Amino acid sequence: MQARLVTRAPAKINLSLRILGRRADGYHELDSLVAFAGVGDELTLLPGEESGIAISGPFAAGLSLGSDNLVLKAERALRNELPALRSGRFHLTKRLPVASGIGGGSADAAAALRLLARLNGLPPGAPVLYAAAARIGADVPVCLEARARVMQGIGERLGPPLRLPALFALLVNPGVAVETASVFGRLGLKPGETISRETVPGVAPVAPPYAPREIVEALAAGNDLEAPARGAAPVIADVLAELSALAGCRLARMSGSGATCFALFDDCRASAAAGKLLARAHPSWWVKPTMLR
Structure with missing residues (x-):
């Protein structure tokens, strides 16, 4: 076998x-x-x-x-x-x-x-x-x-694979399941309705690797599902506020339709320290320091 x-x-x-x-x-x-x-x-x-x-x-x-x-x-x-x-x-x-x-x-x-x-x-x-x-x-x-x-x-x-640097991140989920369909439904878009034709700025597959600070600048586009997801699960706002207040946090954002959020830091020591602090404050939350590539 x-x-x-x-x-x-x-x-x-x-x-x-x-x-x-x-x-x-x-x-x-x-x-x-x-x-x-x-x-x-x-x-x-x-x-x-x-x-x-x-x-x-x-x-x-x-x-x-x-x-x-x-x-x-x-x-x-x-x-x-x-x-x-x-x-x-x-x-x-x-x-x-x-x-x-x-x-x-x-x-x-x-x-x-x-x-x-x-x-x-x-x-x-x-x-x-x-x-x-x-x-x-x-x-x-x-x-x-x-x-x-x-x-x-x-x-x-x-698109083609992008050469991003190692991004030192902290992933946090407050233990609340969020239904994707309900979040999209809260957007309230009618079939055929257009919001914007802007695309993700600032990242090209042939460019040299970006430094973390430049990545943060490139990601000013945000997450359009964040507001409707907060309506479905208000705790997301609490998670984002906690992440933003952590020492060394460069950016805090929700992923996908939620409720997992992430924060970016300059190095693995900062993300690990932030993770320990947050896990002690919220032992029921799923808190994971990691790297994004």
Whole structure:
């Protein structure tokens, strides 16, 4: 029997997120600079075993083991492209909060596609992987390579990988699940309505790596979902206020549709010290110093 295959599913962080409008079909157009964290879930594939999934880890409670699980959806989506797909049984170690704006489920689905690609001898950039990813969810394509880049459209249009520096960050989730659909609903956009056609400024794939201060200047675009998310979960405002008050914080922002927020610092010592302070003050919050790339 072939040895088990293992991969990480890193958290996706929206460094900036602009909503440009709502398409006639109801989907929202966005423009977002995305990076990936050093923390994430872990997915294992046991080739040749009966298809299915087991889940463990600190955030495993309540996750479905049925056909609606995103890992199993990824397997089915790729099998639709490749009927003779070899597979097996998955085991997910769930370390990321659920419904938290950091793409945990999408990262897990993308991880499943990567493992199945390895098992079936598919190259990482195989078009069938991206075709399958696009059918699972808007964030899954950008999670396939898990590299910093700009994503546009509803998430299906990906720019080239960007050479960002290591960004020393603190991720914080207050333990409140936020439903993405409700946040978009609070925007109140009608089908066909446009907000803006501005794009993420200041970052080019051929430019030298940016210093952290220059990254902060480039990210003045903000997150357009922050205000409606605060309406759905007022604690987000508290998290952002706490992060902004931490010594050395260069920028505090919400990721995705929330409720996870992040702060950027000049070095790992500052982010680690801030994390210890915040964890002592709020022991029920999920607090993780990490690097974004």
